[in-house]
Amino acid sequence: MAQKITYQELLEAGVHFGHLTRKWNPKMAEYIFMENNGIHIIDLNKTLSCLDEASFALKNIVRSGRKIMFVATKKQAKDIITDEATRLNMPFVTERWLGGMLTNFATIRKSLKKLSQIEKLMKDEAFTNLAKRERLMVTREKAKLEKLLGGITDLNRLPAALFIIDVKREHIAVTEALKLNIPVFAMVDTNSDPTTVDFPIPANDDAFKSISIIVKHIGKVIEEGLAERKKDKEDVASKKDEEEKRKVDETVA
Template sequence: MAGRTLCQSLVGVSRRSFNKVPSIKNTRSITLSRPLFNTDHNDTVSVETTSAETLVPPADILKKVSMRRTIAPAATMTPHNLSIAKLLAAGLHLGHSTSLWEPATLPFIFGTREGISIINLEHTLVYLRRACNVAREIALRGGSILFVGTRPGFQDLTIDAARTCEGYHVSGKWIPGTLTNAHQVLGRHASPDPEDPGRPPKTYKPDLIVLLNPLENKIAIAEAQLNKIPIVAITDTDYDPRLVTYPIPANDDSIRGVELIAQVIASAAKDGGFRRKQLLDQKEKESKFSRNQHYQQQQQQRR
């Protein structure tokens, strides 16, 4: 009996204490409090309250950003840290079906797998490094580089590659006559000559074209050949690599792989531009030093 009465009394206490707990169904926000205790007992205790609504950013701050831009790369790809494993992870070894095979790509093909041509990434690495050397040398000599990527999904990576090396880009449709009839196509967009406004504005041609999808830009290749402009292009197993100056045998359908190639070439061009600035600064310092020496010698002779 004593054990039963004790159990009933405990149950009654627990029920009474549970009924005293306030309900939070009607509350709109839950406040989180954290007391800040001071060692001095004379000071008052301050409490910071943070509501759940303040933890959510307002809707106007959230902007629509593409998924490719939201995911930051782990490390910037450069010609120095390039390897076959990274090319394989980007899917650059996957070619097209054997029914679309171009016989001129035979030296670049490793074999076939379930009706799909497999590209030898050893050749891809060699030809990609050669293209990087070309882009670096052109940037070192002060040339301009044009990145062309007109396929859907290539626009953002084409613009980013051009901005990396301070180059130019064509992310929309290639306008016929951009190179062969530049005065009519690009003249209206060029700034007029400040010395002679009535004179037709000057248009410049790129020194190198990096073509990310050559299959859809045959007109651009034909215009570059007429103007003797070298072309670096990604050539898949369904495209003749002899039509471009510096082919890169790789998969041109993988956005991740195309971004890797464009980023590596842009990094090489950026390196060449940085070296050019260093050389120009060094020449300027040497010229200033020689002028100062010449001035000091003249002063000594006059004395």
């Protein structure tokens, strides 16, 4: 089982630092411990509790063979999200969220198909025979599509859930998920509305250290879920082999 994060580790990573009190969202009141020098301090005991709840749900989703889409377009979250999602073979969005990425997924799939066709064309000998200007246009188109859709190239159906850094910034993604009844897991700071997501994790969503410790923990939980799924499949295959062997033995007997 993934090792639990301790209160002290969250404290050292600055997970407890919220926004200025004048920028708060009153709906975050239950997750706020106190005010200090005009800044709201997040209750880390609540963070730990919410993290446990989110981890349990995420692991079950992954164990069932479904995908979690990571979403974070803010600078301090991009690299850690890209690294973890890539390592876990999960879809991710770290550039601009395209309106309709979920609610108009059929159109997004067309764009993914176009990217695949361009990649195929560029490997073909015919590509080298194109005029320099045409090659340049194709290359630019590929770069543009890769930048926007590079993290979801293997996504052939809607994700089972979203994991978001900063729900206020990624409000379009939250809205689309809500319309499609896709559960949302998210780091929620004191300036955001936690009621817009299914599994809010009260935490500082602006500092790299804070984002990193939460995302890496979620990554370990997902990794564990993937390992359990692999074991489940192996157990099923083993039982099937045993059953077939038993039938053969009975027939021979």
